[in-house]
Amino acid sequence: MTRIDRIDCRPAPRSVPRRTAALLLAGVLLLSAVPATAQTYETAEELIDAVAARPEPETLQATMEMVLTNPSGRTLTREMRTWARGDDMRVMKFTAPADIAGSGFLMIDDGAAQETLVYLPALDRVRRVAGGQRGESFFGSDFSYEDVEGIDPGDYAHELVEARDGPLYVVEATPKPDAESSYDRLVLEVPQDTLIPQRVTYYVDDEAIKVLTVSDVQEVGGYLLGLARRMETLDDGSFTMIRQRDLTLDEDLPDEVFSERFLRR
Amino acid sequence: MRRVLLTIALLALSAGALAQLGTDWSGRLETRLGLESTGDLTAAGAEARLALDGEVGSEFFPTAAFRVELRAKTDAATDTADVRLDEAWARVFLNDGVIEATAGNQRHFWGSTDGVNPVDRLNPRDMSVPPDAEKLAVPMLHLRAWLEHDVNLEAVLIPAFVPSIAPGEAWRDEPTFASPPGTTVTEIRPLRDERPEASLQNLQGGVRVQWRPAGFDLAASYLYVYRDVPTRSAEAVPTGAPGEVAVQPVARYDRLHVVGLDGSVALGDVVLRGEIAYLFTDDPSGTDPAVGEPSFHVVIGAETPVPDGPRLVTQVILDGETKPDAPTTETGELDVAVRAMLVATYAANARTDLEVAWVHDLDGSGLVRPGASYTFADGVTGTLAGLVAYGPDASRYGDWRERTGAEVSLRVDF
Numbered sequence: 001m002t003r004i005d006r007i008d009c010r011p012a013p014r015s016v017p018r019r020t021a022a023l024l025l026a027g028v029l030l031l032s033a034v035p036a037t038a039q040t041y042e043t044a045e046e047l048i049d050a051v052a053a054r055p056e057p058e059t060l061q062a063t064m065e066m067v068l069t070n071p072s073g074r075t076l077t078r079e080m081r082t083w084a085r086g087d088d089m090r091v092m093k094f095t096a097p098a099d100i101a102g103s104g105f106l107m108i109d110d111g112a113a114q115e116t117l118v119y120l121p122a123l124d125r126v127r128r129v130a131g132g133q134r135g136e137s138f139f140g141s142d143f144s145y146e147d148v149e150g151i152d153p154g155d156y157a158h159e160l161v162e163a164r165d166g167p168l169y170v171v172e173a174t175p176k177p178d179a180e181s182s183y184d185r186l187v188l189e190v191p192q193d194t195l196i197p198q199r200v201t202y203y204v205d206d207e208a209i210k211v212l213t214v215s216d217v218q219e220v221g222g223y224l225l226g227l228a229r230r231m232e233t234l235d236d237g238s239f240t241m242i243r244q245r246d247l248t249l250d251e252d253l254p255d256e257v258f259s260e261r262f263l264r265r
Numbered sequence: 266m267r268r269v270l271l272t273i274a275l276l277a278l279s280a281g282a283l284a285q286l287g288t289d290w291s292g293r294l295e296t297r298l299g300l301e302s303t304g305d306l307t308a309a310g311a312e313a314r315l316a317l318d319g320e321v322g323s324e325f326f327p328t329a330a331f332r333v334e335l336r337a338k339t340d341a342a343t344d345t346a347d348v349r350l351d352e353a354w355a356r357v358f359l360n361d362g363v364i365e366a367t368a369g370n371q372r373h374f375w376g377s378t379d380g381v382n383p384v385d386r387l388n389p390r391d392m393s394v395p396p397d398a399e400k401l402a403v404p405m406l407h408l409r410a411w412l413e414h415d416v417n418l419e420a421v422l423i424p425a426f427v428p429s430i431a432p433g434e435a436w437r438d439e440p441t442f443a444s445p446p447g448t449t450v451t452e453i454r455p456l457r458d459e460r461p462e463a464s465l466q467n468l469q470g471g472v473r474v475q476w477r478p479a480g481f482d483l484a485a486s487y488l489y490v491y492r493d494v495p496t497r498s499a500e501a502v503p504t505g506a507p508g509e510v511a512v513q514p515v516a517r518y519d520r521l522h523v524v525g526l527d528g529s530v531a532l533g534d535v536v537l538r539g540e541i542a543y544l545f546t547d548d549p550s551g552t553d554p555a556v557g558e559p560s561f562h563v564v565i566g567a568e569t570p571v572p573d574g575p576r577l578v579t580q581v582i583l584d585g586e587t588k589p590d591a592p593t594t595e596t597g598e599l600d601v602a603v604r605a606m607l608v609a610t611y612a613a614n615a616r617t618d619l620e621v622a623w624v625h626d627l628d629g630s631g632l633v634r635p636g637a638s639y640t641f642a643d644g645v646t647g648t649l650a651g652l653v654a655y656g657p658d659a660s661r662y663g664d665w666r667e668r669t670g671a672e673v674s675l676r677v678d679f
Contacts, residue, residue, distance in 0.1 A: 068615040076615060076643055097643040098291050098678035108479070115479045115531075124374040128482075130531045133570050140615040182572075238614065257325055260477065261362065261411045265326065 039167045040192055044158035047169050051195050052153050057223060057249035060084045064092070064244050068141050071237045078139065087150060089258040100139065104263045107149050116145060119263045126260050135182030142210065142231040142240040146182055155179035156186070167192045196226045208234055221249040288319040292679050299342065299394075299672035307394060308672060310340030314351070326362035331355045334402075343393070343433060352402045365409045370402040373421065375473055375486055376540050377527040379578050379608065380622075383542035383562035384486050384525030387421060387471070389429040389493040395665075396632060396652075403427045419473040421488075425463035428518060429493040444510060445501050452504065452511035459517045461491055471523070481530035488523040492546075496557045519557045520547045536568045538580075560586040566606075575611035575619075582606060602661070603627045616640040630656020630663040644678040 041047040066078040079096040088109035094100045102121035107114065116129040134146040156173035163169050169190045175181040184206065189199040200212040216228035225247075232239035256262055292315040299308035314336050322328035333353045339346040354369030376382030387405075390398040406422040444450045461467040471488030495516035502511045527540040545559040566580035582604040608622045618638045625631035636650035651671045656663030 070615060076640060078643075098293075099644050099646065099676075101291070110479065113479050124372070128529055128531050128536050130534055130536045130569070133534070133536075133576070135572075136570055136576065137612055137615075140612060142615075236614075240615075254325060256362065259411075260417075262325065265362075 039163045041160075041163075041169060044160040044169075044171050047160065047171060047190060048153050048158050051190060051197070054195055055223070056086075057221065058085065059249070059251055059253045061246075061248040061251065061253070062244045063246040064242055066139075066141055067241045067243075069239050069241070076140075078141075083253055083257050085253050085258065087152075090149075091258060091262060092148070093263075094139070103139065105138075105145075105148070106258065106260070106263045108258055109149075109152075114149070116149065117260065117263060119260075126263060134180065142233045142238055143242075144182065147212070147231065151186070152179075155181065161187070168198075194224055194226075196224065198226075210234060216243070220247055223249065285323075286319060286321050288317060291316050291318070293676060294679075295674060295676040297340075297672060297674040299670060301668060301670035303667055306342035307668075307670060308340055309342040310338065310345075312336065312338040316352075322358070326358055329355065329357050345393075363411050365407075367407040367409075369404065371405050371407055372400045372402045373405075373407060373419075374400075375419075375484070375525070375527070377482070377484070377529045377538045378540045378564040378566050378580060379538070379568075380606065381564050381580065381582055382527075382540060383544075383564060384484075384523065384527050384540050386488050386490050386493065386521065386523050387423075389427050391430045392494075393430050393433050395432050396634075398429075401427065401430070415476060415478045417475050417477070419475075421471050423469035423490070426461045426467060426469065426491050426518065427493075428460055428491075428495065431494070444512075448501065448508050448510045450501075450512055451506070451509045454502070454511055454513045456514045456516055458495070459515060460495075461518060467491075473525075481528065483528040484526070486523070486525040486527075488521070488525075490521050490523065491518040492521050492557060493518070517556070521557075522546070534569055538564075538566045538568065540564045558587045560584065575609040578606075578608040578610075580606040580608075604661075624662075626656070626661045628656065628660040628663075630654070630660035632662050632665070646676045646678075648672075648674045648676070650674075 041050060061081070061083050064080050064082055066080065068076045068078070077097070078094055078100065080092050080094045082090065082092045084090040088107075088111075090107045091104065093104040094102065102119075104119040106117045106119075109115075116134065117126050118129055119126050129145055134149065135144050137143070138145050138148050151173070153173075155176055156179065157176060159172045159174075161170040161172050169188075169192065171188045171190060173186040173188060175183065175185070183202045183204055185203045187201040187203070188197045190197045194217055196214055196217060197212075198214050198217075201208050202210040202212070211232045211234060213230045213232075214226035214228070215230070217224060217226050219225070220227075225244075227244045229242045230239055231242075292313070294311070294313050296311040297308045299306065301307055314334060316332060316334035318330070318332045320327040320330045331354065334351040335348065336351045337348040350370060352370050352372065354367050354371050356365055356367040358365055372388045374382070375385040375387060388400040388403055390400055392398045403423065404425055404427075406424075408420045410418045412418060469488075469490040471486060471490065473484055473486035475482060475484035495518050498515050498517070500513045500515060502513045503509075504511050522545050523542055524544075525540065525542040527538075529536055529538040540563070542562045543559070544561070546556050548556040561583075562585070563583040564580055566578060568576065568578045570576045583601060584604070585599050585601040587599055604624055604626045606622070606624045608620065610618065610620045612618050616639055619636070621633065621635045623631065623633045631654070633653040633655075634650065635653075636648060638646055638648040640646050649671065650673075653669050654662045654665035656666070658664065
């Protein structure tokens with residue numbers, strides 16, 4: 001199932017789903033004017049299915065700039081390259097600054113199990129990231145490994161909280177008992193026009209701890225993508241902004257890219 | 266060796282390949298100041314590193330790569346200064362990168378556990394200021410093959426022996442010498458260093474095979490090397506005068522077989538890691554007093570995060586050695602030392618990292634190393650680190666009590 005809210009771009013449909021199009025067409029025929037706030041999805045499942053069913057590129061390559069801003073406004077900048085195939089295979093390698101350049105991250109989810117490996121060139125070691133470590137900061141940023149890996153909708157139970165003008169859907173996602181999540185629940189705000197969650201609030205112990213905001217939504221290679229993601233840690237106000245550029249979509253990536261061999265290279 | 270390196274470099278840098286050559290300069294400037302509790306300086310110096318990395322070929326798997334790194338270091342506290350070639354290697358990727366062959370000055374790391382890796386005897390170390398022991402890059406030929414079924418195979422050939430840099434005088438235990446009955450020591454001669462010469466019969470090498478399917482990894486290794494830290498002994502040499510002897514200290518480097526097993530597995534929130542190594546010499550019965558004794562080493566550790574807290578690594582380290590023949594001990598009696606290690610690391614925020622490492626030996630001695638680093642700007646990091654040693658005299662760490670102190674450093678990576 002398609003993951004949502006991961007830090008690389010998620011595509012939105014180039015056209016609305018066929019069933020949705022049919023409904024809209026029927027509405028146009030029956031009514032002289034369609035309200036701007038016409039609500040297409042009545043339940044959370046319908047909405048999440050639509051989000052998850054968005055067409056997406058088979059593969060993605062991009063350069064990512066990650067800017068970490070501390071509560072006093074001072075920044076640190078990291079740059080990395082990322083390669084992804086579908087939702088379940090991803091490699092990220094830092095290219096700057098010099099003290100972390102060469103560090104890398106590999107995530108593979110074969111359906112039965114998910115494995116996360118980190119390569120630290122100073123130690124020349126590939127280290128395994130255990131389940132409990134997925135909640136730790138991703139290389140000092142406000143994103144955690146879990147945030148980077150993305151959210152598998154199948155791991156969550158969803159409830160439609162409200163539909164605002166736009167329309168904009170507010171959905172609460174609660175991890176299922178067997179899901180390995182460091183969050184108690186998420187609240188997603190999904191605009192109907194893009195089906196890209198534009199804001200996700202992360203809760204632990206009923207307290208909002210982080211907020212992800214997706215912006216700079218553009219059409220690239222026929223896909224609608226959110227190219228900027230901002231994760232804010234609410235208790236201290238620090239935030240991390242990730243911007244993507246130099247995107248290459250749907251270009252073949254060899255299997256070996258998603259391997260320890262490539263991670264070490 | 267030099268010829269092999271040159272050949273590979275020429276292959277890598279052929280005219281066609283040069284068209285696709287990508288290079289990258291990087292470096293580091295660092296200055297350090299260390300002070301012991303006695304008021305003595307342990308470090309007051311600076312280090313500069315400059316590296317050139319290059320690749321020839323496609324984005325994913327190049328056809329060749331190289332690295333050259335120069336290091337210059339000066340330290341007023343230890344009155345040392347040197348410029349040396351650190352890593353300097355050329356690598357070719359064969360069969361679409363399935364095989365990597367690397368020749369030149371290199372350092373490699375084997376093993377799975379943190380900080381203590383008994384299966385790894387590939388590179389000598391700079392132990393001039395213990396407990397730091399950075400690996401030294403030395404000439405070797407390294408082959409790695411990425412095989413099917415998540416198996417990778419490494420083979421290493423080390424043509425010339427390079428010993429570790431011995432601890433400085435302040436850290437060194439000089440061997441004791443009991444003069445033969447009825448004799449008087451009149452002279453202590455300079456150390457005779459019997460390091461193996463570079464020759465075919467003194468070649469060192471080893472192999473390691475690792476299996477890394479999803480969820481765990483397991484590796485077996487074998488090394489045939491020289492002990493990088495000498496076995497020290499002292500011989501009584503008659504001077505010619507009746508009843509007088511000279512002491513001749515000797516440093517010998519034993520031939521060593523290292524059989525190792527290491528691995529790790531993720532179990533829920535915990536990653537378990539372990540290593541077992543058995544070391545034996547060409548004198549396995551321990552009859553030659555100038556040759557070190559066989560030994561085994563076991564490290565078992567677990568890594569787990571504390572929610573909203575530090576990441577903890579705990580390890581138990583067993584070092585066992587058969588005692589040498591002696592009238593008071595039975596042959597083959599085992600002397601086992603047990604240490605426990607706890608390392609807590611905590612990223613307080615994007616700029617501040619805290620760490621404390623504690624090693625405690627069952628002989629009652631131990632070391633505590635707290636440290637904090639702060640990133641002032643991209644690539645600019647300051648570090649404050651301490652060392653506290655405790656324990657009775659003649660224990661593993663007790664003799665280092667005077668070395669208790671702190672060090673501050675500033676590093677710029679570019």
